[in-house]
Amino acid sequence: THKFWETQPVGQFKDIGDTSLPEGPIELATPLSEVKQEPYNLPSVYEWTTCDMASDDICSEVYNLLRSNYVEDDENMFRFNYSKEFLRWALRPPGYYQSWHIGVRAKTNKKLVAFISGVPARIRVRDEVVKMDEINFLCVHKKLRSKRLAPVMIKEVTRRVHLENIWQAAYTAGVVLPTPITTCQYWHRSLNPKKLIDVGFSRLGARMTMSRTIKLYKLPEAPVTPGFRKMELLDVPAVTRLLRNYLSQFGVATDFDENDVEHWLLPREDVVDSYLVESPETHDVTDFCSFYTLPSTILGNPNYTTLKAAYSYYNVATQTSFLQLMNDALIVSKQKGFDVFNALDVMHNESFLKELKFGPGDGQLHYYLYNYRLRSALKPSELGLVLL
Numbered sequence: 001t002h003k004f005w006e007t008q009p010v011g012q013f014k015d016i017g018d019t020s021l022p023e024g025p026i027e028l029a030t031p032l033s034e035v036k037q038e039p040y041n042l043p044s045v046y047e048w049t050t051c052d053m054a055s056d057d058i059c060s061e062v063y064n065l066l067r068s069n070y071v072e073d074d075e076n077m078f079r080f081n082y083s084k085e086f087l088r089w090a091l092r093p094p095g096y097y098q099s100w101h102i103g104v105r106a107k108t109n110k111k112l113v114a115f116i117s118g119v120p121a122r123i124r125v126r127d128e129v130v131k132m133d134e135i136n137f138l139c140v141h142k143k144l145r146s147k148r149l150a151p152v153m154i155k156e157v158t159r160r161v162h163l164e165n166i167w168q169a170a171y172t173a174g175v176v177l178p179t180p181i182t183t184c185q186y187w188h189r190s191l192n193p194k195k196l197i198d199v200g201f202s203r204l205g206a207r208m209t210m211s212r213t214i215k216l217y218k219l220p221e222a223p224v225t226p227g228f229r230k231m232e233l234l235d236v237p238a239v240t241r242l243l244r245n246y247l248s249q250f251g252v253a254t255d256f257d258e259n260d261v262e263h264w265l266l267p268r269e270d271v272v273d274s275y276l277v278e279s280p281e282t283h284d285v286t287d288f289c290s291f292y293t294l295p296s297t298i299l300g301n302p303n304y305t306t307l308k309a310a311y312s313y314y315n316v317a318t319q320t321s322f323l324q325l326m327n328d329a330l331i332v333s334k335q336k337g338f339d340v341f342n343a344l345d346v347m348h349n350e351s352f353l354k355e356l357k358f359g360p361g362d363g364q365l366h367y368y369l370y371n372y373r374l375r376s377a378l379k380p381s382e383l384g385l386v387l388l
């Protein structure tokens with residue numbers, strides 16, 4: 001049972017398959033004057049703080065909390081290590097609200113012990129574009145787990161989102177909650193197989209030697225598609241058109257405008273990389289691929305501290321084959337020193353995963369909407385949304 005989630009406007013397990021329920025908001029918006037004006041109560045030894053991510057000191061505090069306490073794999077071998085620059089990028093998109101970057105401090109020593117954040121986004125569900133809050137980086141210090149702090153933090157961020165007249169949210173989690181709109185799987189493509197095996201991220205296959213494995217994953221030195229190059233500022237309008245057109249086919253997808261594309265997809269060193277194909281003849285932008293940088297700390301390995309991982313973001317192929325486009329993405333990520341390239345089975349990604357030698361991971365990623373019911377769950381390939 002889910003004592004907290006049963007009280008929230010989310011699809012409930014008991015309603016699965018009930019097609020009489022309407023698609024759309026579960027609860028109506030209320031007048032802003034009816035939104036609770038004071039913060040929720042925390043246990044008396046803690047206090048709320050709003051985190052100014054533009055401040056180096058605050059950003060470092062959030063970074064350090066997450067570096068030591070955020071998401072680990074099931075075997076506790078790796079922990080996400082989002083960089084400070086990444087956190088700034090993720091939390092300060094166009095129109096962001098500082099009030100949605102919420103920390104909890106211990107009153108005695110002012111230490112940051114928990115965090116949750118939201119950023120505004122437009123997400124299209126079928127034919128409807130809905131203003132939503134994307135929730136991420138929910139984290140409670142390891143020593144304060146299982147004390148029901150998370151529900152208070154979720155209620156507080158919800159209150160602050162409501163104060164901005166926004167009533168829906170999207171989020172992902174590795175845990176099953178009421179109820180996923182879809183469940184996706186991560187796939188991993190080895191770029192540096194020796195290191196991945198040494199740190200226990202992958203295993204040597206049956207009847208495989210290290211040298212045969214290295215040969216199996218070897219890639220060309222440089223991308224092969226003529227006109228393949230890094231995205232630049234002047235490409236924003238063309239990339240926006242390409243992406244909007246591509247994303248229009250999915251049941252749930254991000255609704256990107258040019259401002260969003262400039263923020264989310266223009267390359268930022270060690271944060272996000274984007275490449276496109278400019279036709280050598282017509283100079284049209286015909287294809288696009290992108291990935292973000294999210295290293296993981298390797299826990300308790302004497303030889304290595306960090307796993308360098310690239311995560312597939314948004315990709316569109318119209319003239320180049322999806323296979324060749326993504327192979328070029330693998331080639332540039334290898335050149336940049338990544339150890340592994342990860343991708344979810346969302347959008348059309350299935351069409352390249354196996355052929356490009358990605359292997360399925362063990363963890364699953366569940367996608368959720370808050371206060372928005374879908375009549376039925378989606379297939380991962382019907383989802384055009386990647387959260388960080």
Ligand code: YNC
Nearest residue numbers: 002003004005136137138139140145146147148149150169
């Ligand atoms: C989770 N990940 O089920 P029930 S993902 C949501 N997302 O409630 P306590 C979660 N809910 O089942 P702990 C959750 N994990 O009794 C647990 N819960 O109804 C629920 N881990 O609270 C859980 N980060 O405080 C249960 O648990 C209740 O001390 C238990 O804290 C949980 O960012 C957590 O995986 C996750 O730091 C903070 O374990 C802690 O264990 C931790 O006793 C490592 O909580 C890091 C980690 C989660 C990454 C993420 C997305 C979060 C989405 C939150 C929901 C947003 C809803 C929309 C709000 C805006 C709405 C508008 C408009």
Ligand code: MG
Nearest residue numbers: 146147148149
């Ligand atoms: Mg707790």
